[in-house]
Amino acid sequence: MFYLLNILIQMKILLNNTSLFKSLRPFNDLGFVPTMGGIHKGHLSLINKSKKLCKKTIVSIFLNPKQFNNKKDLKSYPRNIKNDLIILKKTKKVDFVYLPKFKDIYKNNKESKITLNKKDKILCAKFRKGHFEGVLDVMNILTKIIKPNKIFMGEKDFQQLYLVKKFLEKKYPTKIIACKTIRDKNKVALSSRNVLLKKSNLYKAGKIYKKLVNIKKNTNNKKNIFNFLIKQKKQLEINYKIKIDYLELRNKKNLKYTKKIINSRLFVSYYLNKIRLIDNI
Numbered sequence: 320m321f322y323l324l325n326i327l328i329q330m331k332i333l334l335n336n337t338s339l340f341k342s343l344r345p346f347n348d349l350g351f352v353p354t355m356g357g358i359h360k361g362h363l364s365l366i367n368k369s370k371k372l373c374k375k376t377i378v379s380i381f382l383n384p385k386q387f388n389n390k391k392d393l394k395s396y397p398r399n400i401k402n403d404l405i406i407l408k409k410t411k412k413v414d415f416v417y418l419p420k421f422k423d424i425y426k427n428n429k430e431s432k433i434t435l436n437k438k439d440k441i442l443c444a445k446f447r448k449g450h451f452e453g454v455l456d457v458m459n460i461l462t463k464i465i466k467p468n469k470i471f472m473g474e475k476d477f478q479q480l481y482l483v484k485k486f487l488e489k490k491y492p493t494k495i496i497a498c499k500t501i502r503d504k505n506k507v508a509l510s511s512r513n514v515l516l517k518k519s520n521l522y523k524a525g526k527i528y529k530k531l532v533n534i535k536k537n538t539n540n541k542k543n544i545f546n547f548l549i550k551q552k553k554q555l556e557i558n559y560k561i562k563i564d565y566l567e568l569r570n571k572k573n574l575k576y577t578k579k580i581i582n583s584r585l586f587v588s589y590y591l592n593k594i595r596l597i598d599n600i
């Protein structure tokens with residue numbers, strides 16, 4: 320109880336929509352950082368940017384069941400609200416933390432009608448059926464409720480950032496601000512799920528990252544990049560004993576396949592000991 324009171328001194332915790340509406344009413348320059356908890360330095364970099372660009376910053380923690388296509392993944396997703404609140408308070412940069420319940424988000428939402436275009440059913444959308452529909456659904460509702468000026472999102476989840484930006488900026492006056500991927504000392508992209516990995520696997524992920532950087536460089540002088548990447552994918556699977564969902568070079572503006580390194584990202588998703596990691600380089 321003491322920890323909660325202590326946190327309340329500088330950072331207001333909003334436990335339902337009534338308190339959210341009341342608290343946010345006076346403010347019209349709001350920066351919003353949506354999260355699913357398991358707060359780490361990647362999330363904190365988004366908060367830092369919001370603090371720089373907006374008068375007030377609101378962080379949400381909501382583990383959105385609708386975007387999990389795998390029940391086991393949802394069950395094992397790291398959650399520790401108490402610890403998250405302590406970290407957020409320490410930043411002294413967060414004005415509000417919104418901790419909605421399922422009904423706060425979905426009470427007035429009839430069955431979601433959000434669907435993806437065929438051309439967007441690539442990368443993670445191909446391997447995680449219904450995932451981005453769930454993400455767009457919750458981001459739509461959160462934006463409607465919070466009405467932020469800016470939403471801060473990480474490039475680590477590049478396809479999510481791309482789809483959310485396209486969807487929300489058409490519908491609301493809100494701007495989506497892209498933030499760089501924050502990495503650990505071995506260059507592994509920080510992620511809440513990383514706590515589920517053993518140290519040895521995190522080390523392996525660091526080696527894989529370095530290998531991917533090299534692969535991307537080497538695409539430069541290849542006649543058939545597509546075939547080159549298929550071969551590299553197989554080789555990585557054998558050498559590191561991992562299962563790779565995709566390894567694809569795409570244009571970062573429209574996510575179409577590309578043969579040029581310029582304006583491209585090498586997108587990867589793979590399983591390390593049943594934990595699915597994504598990155599883009």
Ligand code: AMP
Binds near residue numbers: 356498
């Ligand atoms: P999550 O809690 O995983 O849903 O992430 C919430 C937000 O933090 C999303 O916009 C993510 O893209 C962003 N994020 C997660 N990890 C990182 C990271 N390593 N660097 C920058 N942003 C990140």
